[in-house]
Amino acid sequence: MSxxxxxxxxxxxxxxxxxxxxxxxLIAGATLAKEGLKTIIIERHxxxxxxxxxxxRGRFEFEASLHELADYGPPExxxxxxxxxxxKLDLEAEFARVPEAYRLVLxxxxxxxxxxxxxxxxxxxxxxxxxxxxxxxxxxxxFNVAKEIRSAFRYIASTHGNPDQGTLMKEYTxxxxxxxxxxxxxxxxxxxPEKARKILNAYWAYLGLPTERINFTxxxxxxxxxxxxxxxxxxxxxxGYTTALDKKIKEMGxxxxxxxxxxxxxxxxxxxxxxxxLNGDKIMSKHIISNASPxxxxxxxxxxxxxxxDIAYKEVNARIHGMSAFCVFLGLDASVEELGLDEYSYxxxxxxxxxxxxxxxxxxxVPKGQATVVINNAVPDCSPPGTSLMYIxxxxxxKAWENVKPEEYFKxxxxxxxxxxxxxxEATGAPISDHIEEIEIASPETYARYTGxxxxxxxGYEPESWDxxxxxxxxxxxxxxxxxxxxxxxxxxxxxxxxxxMSDGHTVALLTLQDIKKGGDSHE
Amino acid sequence: MSKDEYERVDVTVKRNxxxxxxxxxxxxxxxxxxxxxxxxxxxxxxMNKLAHQLHPIRQYLVIDKIIDNTKTTKTFxxxxxxxxxxxxxxxxxxxxxxxxxxKIDDELITRPYSISSSPREALEGYYEITIKKEEDDGFxxxxxxxxxxxxxxxxTSGPEGFFYYEPLRDSEKIxxxxxxxxxxxxxxxxxxxxxxxxxxxxxxxxxxSDEDDIVFHDELKTIEMENPxxxxxxxxxxxxxxxxxxxxxxFITSEIIKKYTDPExxxxxxxxxxxxxxxxxxxxEALNLKPKQIRREAFGEIKNISEFPGFPKEVxxxxxxxxxxxxxxxxxxxxxxxxxxxxxxxxAELAPPSKCRSGECGFCRSHLLKGDIFVNPISDWxxxxxxxxxxxxxxxxxxxxxxxIVVPRD
Numbered sequence: 001m002s003x004x005x006x007x008x009x010x011x012x013x014x015x016x017x018x019x020x021x022x023x024x025x026l027i028a029g030a031t032l033a034k035e036g037l038k039t040i041i042i043e044r045h046x047x048x049x050x051x052x053x054x055x056x057r058g059r060f061e062f063e064a065s066l067h068e069l070a071d072y073g074p075p076e077x078x079x080x081x082x083x084x085x086x087x088k089l090d091l092e093a094e095f096a097r098v099p100e101a102y103r104l105v106l107x108x109x110x111x112x113x114x115x116x117x118x119x120x121x122x123x124x125x126x127x128x129x130x131x132x133x134x135x136x137x138x139x140x141x142x143f144n145v146a147k148e149i150r151s152a153f154r155y156i157a158s159t160h161g162n163p164d165q166g167t168l169m170k171e172y173t174x175x176x177x178x179x180x181x182x183x184x185x186x187x188x189x190x191x192x193p194e195k196a197r198k199i200l201n202a203y204w205a206y207l208g209l210p211t212e213r214i215n216f217t218x219x220x221x222x223x224x225x226x227x228x229x230x231x232x233x234x235x236x237x238x239x240g241y242t243t244a245l246d247k248k249i250k251e252m253g254x255x256x257x258x259x260x261x262x263x264x265x266x267x268x269x270x271x272x273x274x275x276x277x278l279n280g281d282k283i284m285s286k287h288i289i290s291n292a293s294p295x296x297x298x299x300x301x302x303x304x305x306x307x308x309x310d311i312a313y314k315e316v317n318a319r320i321h322g323m324s325a326f327c328v329f330l331g332l333d334a335s336v337e338e339l340g341l342d343e344y345s346y347x348x349x350x351x352x353x354x355x356x357x358x359x360x361x362x363x364x365x366v367p368k369g370q371a372t373v374v375i376n377n378a379v380p381d382c383s384p385p386g387t388s389l390m391y392i393x394x395x396x397x398x399k400a401w402e403n404v405k406p407e408e409y410f411k412x413x414x415x416x417x418x419x420x421x422x423x424x425x426e427a428t429g430a431p432i433s434d435h436i437e438e439i440e441i442a443s444p445e446t447y448a449r450y451t452g453x454x455x456x457x458x459x460g461y462e463p464e465s466w467d468x469x470x471x472x473x474x475x476x477x478x479x480x481x482x483x484x485x486x487x488x489x490x491x492x493x494x495x496x497x498x499x500x501x502m503s504d505g506h507t508v509a510l511l512t513l514q515d516i517k518k519g520g521d522s523h524e
Numbered sequence: 525m526s527k528d529e530y531e532r533v534d535v536t537v538k539r540n541x542x543x544x545x546x547x548x549x550x551x552x553x554x555x556x557x558x559x560x561x562x563x564x565x566x567x568x569x570x571m572n573k574l575a576h577q578l579h580p581i582r583q584y585l586v587i588d589k590i591i592d593n594t595k596t597t598k599t600f601x602x603x604x605x606x607x608x609x610x611x612x613x614x615x616x617x618x619x620x621x622x623x624x625x626x627k628i629d630d631e632l633i634t635r636p637y638s639i640s641s642s643p644r645e646a647l648e649g650y651y652e653i654t655i656k657k658e659e660d661d662g663f664x665x666x667x668x669x670x671x672x673x674x675x676x677x678x679x680t681s682g683p684e685g686f687f688y689y690e691p692l693r694d695s696e697k698i699x700x701x702x703x704x705x706x707x708x709x710x711x712x713x714x715x716x717x718x719x720x721x722x723x724x725x726x727x728x729x730x731x732x733s734d735e736d737d738i739v740f741h742d743e744l745k746t747i748e749m750e751n752p753x754x755x756x757x758x759x760x761x762x763x764x765x766x767x768x769x770x771x772x773x774x775f776i777t778s779e780i781i782k783k784y785t786d787p788e789x790x791x792x793x794x795x796x797x798x799x800x801x802x803x804x805x806x807x808x809e810a811l812n813l814k815p816k817q818i819r820r821e822a823f824g825e826i827k828n829i830s831e832f833p834g835f836p837k838e839v840x841x842x843x844x845x846x847x848x849x850x851x852x853x854x855x856x857x858x859x860x861x862x863x864x865x866x867x868x869x870x871x872a873e874l875a876p877p878s879k880c881r882s883g884e885c886g887f888c889r890s891h892l893l894k895g896d897i898f899v900n901p902i903s904d905w906x907x908x909x910x911x912x913x914x915x916x917x918x919x920x921x922x923x924x925x926x927x928x929i930v931v932p933r934d
Contacts, residue, residue: 004632004873008851008933046877046889046932056886056905057686059815092912147530169544174535180546181537189537236909243909258889259877259932279851279933299566310563318561324571333816402570406577406615407647418692436693437816449575456571466557471550478555 010281014040020291022050024489026245027505033254044261049242057438060331068231071499079229093241098231098378102345104202105427111351119230135196146224149175149217161473186216198352208323210354215468267307272484293491295454312481322459323395324444328417331438332388339430344377348427366419367394392420398444398455413441460491580682584608587676593739599654613646616683618712623681623879634878640708642715656705687821694791700728703796727756731776778810787811795821822882847928865918877934883920895927
């Protein structure tokens with residue numbers, strides 16, 4: 001390293017070090033800085049946000065990954081994220097409401113379906129009854145159980161993962177009775193007709209595992225929060241609120257180092273003592289919150305490696321790594337009116353056989369389903385007049401891409417993107433391929449490139465029942481394998497997704513604060 | 525915390541007691557699965573490996589051959605430096621560039637150069653970059669002419685930039701509008717079309733001010749002869765005396781474009797010196813093209829910023845002080861109003877990472893704490909929230925007052 005760069009090295013001690021400025025890291029950083037702790041966030045990219053960012057091509061600023069922020073809610077019925085942003089952090093970020101829940105289009109000739117669903121539980125139930133006469137009672141039951149589950153989650157979180165069994169038995173029986181089952185099992189038990197289940201399950205791709213494997217409680221609470229509180233998106237794409245968080249964290253005395261890669265988490269006698277970076281910095285702390293996954297931390301970052309206990313490797317190997325994604329970002333030289341695109345959110349699948357769609361992500365081919373958003377239908381001025389901004393998302397198991405050679409890579413991306421564009425055109429009739437002014441295509445490689453996430457994974461560990469939110473919350477202390485090291489974000493206890501990662505960042509910050517108070521080893 | 529109002533229903537999934545019992549087994553089940561799992565570390569990470577192959581942060585190269593193309597233009601053949609970690613060259617798309625990092629005296633500077641060889645040649649183990657000695661580029665090209673020899677080590681970025689043919693977006697009738705050394709990306713593209721790595725047709729309208737300045741003439745003519753359906757080269761010479769046959773004289777006007785191409789159904793790619801863009805874009809306006817039909821290569825740093833509309837004339841001769849925070853260093857640095865903030869930082873040996881030098885790649889993104897800057901609209905690629913929260917790209921920003929800035933380290 002040159003002398004010039006050596007002179008810029010940082011040697012310092014902090015109360016808490018946060019590795020990564022993704023959703024979990026930023027919220028953890030903001031929470032701790034607000035509490036007055038000496039906090040530093042170290043981010044490898046030169047931007048905040050991780051996946052929650054944007055990029056500019058030509059006349060367009062593209063959203064990098066967010067479809068719909070859950071748990072934000074309207075001003076009169078604030079969700080957890082709005083309370084966090086407005087009431088706790090007074091954040092300078094504007095959000096727009098997504099007008100309708102979703103349009104679901106099934107394209108298989110024998111199973112055709114094309115429905116648009118509204119937000120609001122009552123409206124949703126009415127629409128469902130119209131589409132599937134006789135479904136109201138069972139679907140209403142679904143929402144009532146979902147509400148009980150949400151209350152149970154709040155109760156369990158308030159006990160830091162140590163709920164009183166008696167209280168659970170008395171107050172949250174339905175939660176207990178469904179917590180070990182898949183979405184499909186419980187929906188059938190509730191007597192929801194098949195067609196209504198197809199419509200209800202449209203959101204499954206946001207969690208990325210088939211309805212016969214996804215845990216019911218996490219699935220039901222996700223559907224409830226979207227339908228009840230509506231969905232929101234940031235007006236200046238995700239970069240709008242992540243940059244607002246950057247500003248807020250600094251105002252509250254926190255520090256953020258960009259373009260700085262942590263390559264070692266230093267551990268001594270089972271206790272973290274600090275980190276080293278590729279820039280030669282040595283920053284010390286007894287408390288580290290890693291927004292990088294346990295997979296990455298245990299396998300690549302802990303130094304010396306002999307400090308990683310077997311149980312840590314076992315935990316990572318037992319859990320099921322989730323999906324990566326494939327995204328086609330399109331800046332179109334026609335307005336949504338000209339294109340006939342009325343909705344914000346389109347779920348397009350061959351059929352609601354979620355296992356078949358999931359299996360299509362295991363091969364290098366055009367997947368059998370996509371989730372597509374048209375941003376102008378929530379933020380009309382997100383692109384210049386006469387243009388529109390949309391993107392198509394599907395998922396992929398990174399294994400499907402494992403043998404791709406660099407020289408084939410661009411052609412494969414183009415081919416899959418083309419298939420997805422055709423899929424969208426056939427389902428909606430909108431002639432988008434004639435109007436592509438800007439296009440960018442992201443693959444599992446792209447997600448690895450920009451965030452360093454293990455194998456390009458955008459979702460965390462798959463929430464099957466045994467590893468869904470509740471067993472994770474109740475195992476939080478058992479999952480600490482190195483003293484002082486906690487994890488926040490998409491691989492954290494609340495499972496993946498924007499709002500879950502942010503709530504997780506908040507919770508983990510508060511737990512770290514507790515650790516510090518107990519240990520009495522604050523830097524001050 | 526608010527409590528939900530909801531109707532208590534009664535759910536049975538399998539059997540009442542079995543359902544309750546299933547819950548109590550969740551945590552033990554998780555424990556058991558973890559206990560029974562392998563304790564082997566995970567060593568493979570194929571997507572990060574592929575990312576590293578396609579987008580290495582740095583490539584360490586060495587000059588293997590130098591070809592004199594014209595009196596003022598040389599092509600440097602670069603191969604992996606055998607003493608370095610670079611074993612393979614990153615694959616790329618024709619039209620992409622390498623950002624070269626050059627140390628002159630103690631000052632580290634970067635310059636983007638289009639790769640003039642084909643992607644297939646990168647697989648064979650080499651890149652070529654073609655550099656014209658610029659009279660107005662101060663010290664870099666004279667330095668290169670004097671110092672770069674066979675065996676000189678060169679540090680570059682991975683392939684960068686968005687100036688490439690994208691079949692889902694562009695017409696397969698490509699028109700390259702090249703000026704001077706702006707021919708280099710089109711040589712790469714012509715080769716890729718000739719060897720069928722890219723399925724498209726290319727018509728190059730190549731403007732030069734002198735016959736002696738035409739780069740790759742014979743080579744491009746050979747490609748044209750061997751691929752008459754796919755590649756076409758038309759020279760447009762602005763010098764008084766022209767001896768070459770079949771050339772147009774003057775500049776790349778809308779009449780010439782219409783004569784050789786099918787404007788309505790083509791995609792236009794422009795690469796050349798700044799002055800050429802200004803001329804060609806006016807000519808293209810007459811053709812009523814859609815914005816999607818015109819793609820421009822970023823032309824690097826603007827040299828005459830004070831002549832651009834909106835630049836405040838009263839600061840032209842002024843110098844300012846930049847208070848710079850970079851890593852653990854805090855330092856005051858002198859800066860001229862008419863030079864980019866990046867240049868001032870490089871001169872002070874406090875350079876952030878940089879690649880495109882055109883405001884486009886965002887690699888040098890820095891935080892403006894105090895002071896005012898001028899950003900030329902044509903190189904303003906900032907995100908909306910960056911404008912709102914005072915983040916800026918030093919390569920495309922000029923100080924209008926003393927500044928205080930936080931700069932990322934390279």
